[in-house]
Amino acid sequence: MKKIRNFKRVYVWELPVRIFHWLNVLALFVLVITGFLIANPPALLSSAEATNLHSFGIVRFLHFTAGYIFFFVLVLRVYWAFAGNRFASWKAFWPFTKKNWNNFWHVMKIDIMLMNEKEEDITKISIGHNSVATLSYVVMFLLALVQIATGFALYGDMASWWLPKMFTWVIPLFGGDFLVRSIHHTAMWLFIFFAMVHVYLVFYHDWLEGRAEVSSMFGGYKFVCDERLKHADHEVEIKEEGEIVASKKY
Amino acid sequence: MANNKEVRETYYESIIKQGYSRRDFMKFATYIAAYMGLENSMVGQVAKSLESTYRVPVIWEHFQECTCCSESFIRSDHPIVADIILDKISLDYTLTLMAASGHQAEAAKQSTMEKYKGEYILCVEGSVPMGDDGNYCCIGGRSAKDLLIEAAAGAKAIIAWGSCASNGCVQAAKPNPTNATPIHKIIKNKPIIRVPGCPPIGEVMAGVIVHLVTFGRLPELDRLGRPKAFYAKRVHDSCYRRPYYDAGLFAETFDDQNAKDGYCLYKLGCKGPMTYNSCGTIKWNNGVSYPIQSGHGCIGCSEDSFWDNGPFYERLAKVPGIHAEGLADDIGKVGAGVLAGGLAVHAIAANISKRKELKSRINRGKSNEKDIDS
Numbered sequence: 313m314k315k316i317r318n319f320k321r322v323y324v325w326e327l328p329v330r331i332f333h334w335l336n337v338l339a340l341f342v343l344v345i346t347g348f349l350i351a352n353p354p355a356l357l358s359s360a361e362a363t364n365l366h367s368f369g370i371v372r373f374l375h376f377t378a379g380y381i382f383f384f385v386l387v388l389r390v391y392w393a394f395a396g397n398r399f400a401s402w403k404a405f406w407p408f409t410k411k412n413w414n415n416f417w418h419v420m421k422i423d424i425m426l427m428n429e430k431e432e433d434i435t436k437i438s439i440g441h442n443s444v445a446t447l448s449y450v451v452m453f454l455l456a457l458v459q460i461a462t463g464f465a466l467y468g469d470m471a472s473w474w475l476p477k478m479f480t481w482v483i484p485l486f487g488g489d490f491l492v493r494s495i496h497h498t499a500m501w502l503f504i505f506f507a508m509v510h511v512y513l514v515f516y517h518d519w520l521e522g523r524a525e526v527s528s529m530f531g532g533y534k535f536v537c538d539e540r541l542k543h544a545d546h547e548v549e550i551k552e553e554g555e556i557v558a559s560k561k562y
Numbered sequence: 563m564a565n566n567k568e569v570r571e572t573y574y575e576s577i578i579k580q581g582y583s584r585r586d587f588m589k590f591a592t593y594i595a596a597y598m599g600l601e602n603s604m605v606g607q608v609a610k611s612l613e614s615t616y617r618v619p620v621i622w623e624h625f626q627e628c629t630c631c632s633e634s635f636i637r638s639d640h641p642i643v644a645d646i647i648l649d650k651i652s653l654d655y656t657l658t659l660m661a662a663s664g665h666q667a668e669a670a671k672q673s674t675m676e677k678y679k680g681e682y683i684l685c686v687e688g689s690v691p692m693g694d695d696g697n698y699c700c701i702g703g704r705s706a707k708d709l710l711i712e713a714a715a716g717a718k719a720i721i722a723w724g725s726c727a728s729n730g731c732v733q734a735a736k737p738n739p740t741n742a743t744p745i746h747k748i749i750k751n752k753p754i755i756r757v758p759g760c761p762p763i764g765e766v767m768a769g770v771i772v773h774l775v776t777f778g779r780l781p782e783l784d785r786l787g788r789p790k791a792f793y794a795k796r797v798h799d800s801c802y803r804r805p806y807y808d809a810g811l812f813a814e815t816f817d818d819q820n821a822k823d824g825y826c827l828y829k830l831g832c833k834g835p836m837t838y839n840s841c842g843t844i845k846w847n848n849g850v851s852y853p854i855q856s857g858h859g860c861i862g863c864s865e866d867s868f869w870d871n872g873p874f875y876e877r878l879a880k881v882p883g884i885h886a887e888g889l890a891d892d893i894g895k896v897g898a899g900v901l902a903g904g905l906a907v908h909a910i911a912a913n914i915s916k917r918k919e920l921k922s923r924i925n926r927g928k929s930n931e932k933d934i935d936s
Binding site (some may be wrong): 313316318352353354355356358360362363364365366367368369371372376426427428432469470481487489490491493494497498501504505508509512516520521523533 | 835862882
């Protein structure tokens with residue numbers, strides 16, 4: 313029988329991170345659905361005059377609106393990478409450190425290749441994101457920039473606002489709308505692939521580790537065992553009320 | 563300039579000499595100003611420029627092309643257009659339409675290039691084959707590449723007529739056996755106006771030339787070197803069938819009732835949403851119609867590599883970089899299926915490989931609960 317573990321609540325994901333996450337989910341969901349509709353609209357069995365219908369216009373309106381939401385929550389998240397706690401900081405996502413790559417290979421071995429350690433190294437447990445996750449978010453961030461640039465470029469020609477018009481240089485860069493549209497459409501599939509793997513791995517961690525991986529994105533709290541917290545002096549601090557939060561110093 | 567005046571006429575003089583009245587001339591000035599997107603008040607300036615400007619010598623080269631650009635141009639709405647530019651007085655050299663032939667023709671070109679060095683406009687119709695030393699296209703025993711470089715050296719500006727000269731068009735479609743190359747990729751040190759289209763609209767061609775003549779400088783160009791006045795909008799955004807698109811009313815086949823009712827041809831592969839041109843506003847054949855109005859989708863002829871941009875009658879998104887069968891949705895569906903299968907396998911494997919860990923965690927939880935109870 314193994315040693316009994318006590319788990320402590322640690323406040324990991326602050327409200328702006330959670331708002332970003334769920335608005336991003338909503339925006340992506342709407343963008344993908346309306347995106348497919350725009351790429352291949354269904355036959356509309358209506359005998360109404362075009363004057364009295366605006367159904368495809370509404371689909372496009374939803375797509376553009378969700379695009380704006382997608383863009384602005386990303387701006388919020390970038391801001392929070394500088395203003396938020398250590399788990400949301402850009403430093404947590406910076407891939408070029410030795411510590412990051414050590415953790416990366418550890419997660420690849422244990423969670424992706426499903427190998428088992430002889431003796432579990434408790435210090436390797438990540439309180440915030442693990443290094444495979446941060447790397448995938450960095451890739452998705454870059455891909456989001458591609459989607460924003462190509463999407464606003466395709467939209468910019470019709471827009472009257474300066475923001476989408478800022479991206480009109482993308483069209484001549486790729487020689488025309490054809491390639492830009494293909495990039496936009498193909499990159500959308502990468503978002504779908506990412507969402508599948510992301511949701512699966514969140515369930516996987518919650519199922520296997522029981523640290524509230526899923527609900528942490530709602531309430532912000534994760535559960536971390538006592539022994540791990542002993543090694544987390546520089547990562548977390550205990551406030552007066554006994555609440556454990558991310559430490560200020562980095 | 564004094565002795566130039568003896569041999570050179572202004573555009574106005576040429577036009578009057580051709581038998582047009584002053585009234586015809588003013589109608590032409592008004593009409594061309596409208597096509598160029600100029601304000602009403604600019605008509606006077608156009609007329610004045612045509613009255614006082616000596617005709618600009620034009621050398622019109624024909625390389626790998628089908629002459630559809632010239633055909634489109636001589637069918638331009640207003641007869642003066644054809645007369646002032648394509649008449650033998652104005653056009654110093656063009657293989658297709660000039661009276662002279664053989665050595666005489668070549669001599670005429672040489673004399674224009676010497677006499678008006680730095681002044682003449684070089685119009686190029688067709689792409690230049692760069693493969694095999696340019697041997698795929700030779701005129702008078704010289705390769706198109708040589709001729710272009712020679713004629714471009716003394717040109718004031720170059721107009722690349724049509725998709726061939728602007729983008730390479732059909733002969734540059736994959737696998738591009740002759741290595742057909744658009745003009746701007748060969749000549750780097752001259753201002754180049756790209757007027758794509760297969761062919762470009764005659765009025766657009768006239769508008770570009772008249773702009774050069776009346777204002778003595780290039781029209782405002784976009785980042786791809788196309789005149790903004792004609793290539794700033796997508797065909798789709800100026801299409802008269804656009805309300806059907808916004809309503810979601812689409813023709814499904816070319817012979818269904820929706821097609822007869824004039825619904826949007828989006829699902830039949832119309833490339834209007836990706837094509838920058840003036841077809842929706844200026845139209846063709848004296849403003850009579852344009853492809854979409856005639857019931858056929860746009861094929862995107864004024865866009866770069868339009869022959870390689872997928873089938874004309876289907877609306878598909880390709881995966882960039884994968885040429886054949888690279889349809890984003892087909893690859894995406896297979897990819898998502900494989901991924902879902904992989905995740906399911908991973909989930910099963912995880913439960914087997916980590917069974918001890920899972921079991922111990924559940925046991926720990928149970929004993930913890932027991933401690934709390936006791």
